[in-house]
């Protein structure tokens with residue numbers, strides 16, 4: 001059975017409001033062996049719960065060290081005594097000359113993905129890095145705040161962690177953390193046995209390879225079924241490497257699957273992929289984040305996307321064709337149907353770009 005517009009989604013607003021009361025934080029700041037201070041959960045925290053939300057003490061754009069020192073000194077004077085104390089007691093990896101700049105650099109988080117503007121926060125900057133993080137940090141441009149959401153269930157006593165870098169093999173991650181923050185990562189991912197690290201490195205390389213292939217527009221145009229297959233494979237590798245939900249990486253891959261589908265006219269699957277991206281974003285950033293809301297809108301109206309039908313209409317479906325009565329496994333089968341019809345994988349050689357794609361309406 002198929003039904004019309006997804007009224008369930010239209011009225012859906014997933015509630016993951018703060019678990020955190022000002023007088024009862026769900027974490028405590030503690031000394032952690034080999035890492036300085038860190039945040040430890042004081043109770044079990046549910047996946048998708050908002051752990052913390054803070055305004056920056058200071059923000060700064062990239063500038064030479066000397067100018068940054070002057071800029072920070074001036075801004076610091078404008079802060080309350082308590083905020084000054086909070087900044088001055090943050091970790092400094094490079095003590096000595098330029099204390100304000102080096103404290104800033106040891107702690108700053110980008111104000112949004114890819115932003116060169118950085119911000120420092122009294123408590124969020126106590127959160128240590130993990131290559132297999134259990135939390136996600138996100139800049140909310142509307143409220144001008146950084147938020148931290150639990151992307152996995154966190155047990156009482158467990159450390160709350162976020163990723164400081166973009167991944168890669170252990171060697172690549174260690175080198176980038178050393179260069180940017182001057183520390184040797186001691187997270188669970190980096191402390192695995194040599195054989196487990198080798199296996200992890202193979203997965204990390206596969207993640208990179210699949211990501212590159214998915215982002216290739218000519219492949220998306222000429223061999224969309226293979227691009228979708230790569231999305232499905234990426235999902236599996238991410239789950240294995242990240243011990244379950246891989247956070248925003250999953251939201252992004254569903255958005256890629258959305259784009260592949262909608263560019264070939266498949267509104268039904270595009271809507272279903274956007275919905276999954278929306279649900280993943282809610283876990284990572286909450287219901288009200290702009291990206292979450294964008295995914296929700298695309299799930300409801302996939303044809304409004306700028307690349308709708310841009311490559312072809314050969315997979316054309318109407319949004320009303322999303323099956324409503326299929327259970328988990330059967331829905332999965334329907335969702336990735338175009339993948340299972342085509343056995344080609346990343347390792348296969350390139351063939352005639354359209355040879356594996358059918359001209360059929362579903």
Ligand SMILES: C[S@@+](CC[C@H](N)C(=O)[O-])C[C@H]1O[C@@H](n2cnc3c(N)ncnc32)[C@H](O)[C@@H]1O
Pocket residue numbers: 034035036037038090091093106107125126127128129130181182183184185186187
């Ligand atoms: C933003 S601060 C985090 C809070 C810091 N631990 C503190 O005491 O305030 C970043 C610093 O914490 C330490 N750190 C963070 N993650 C770590 C990890 N995975 N392994 C070892 N040290 C880590 C490093 O010294 C790093 O430069």
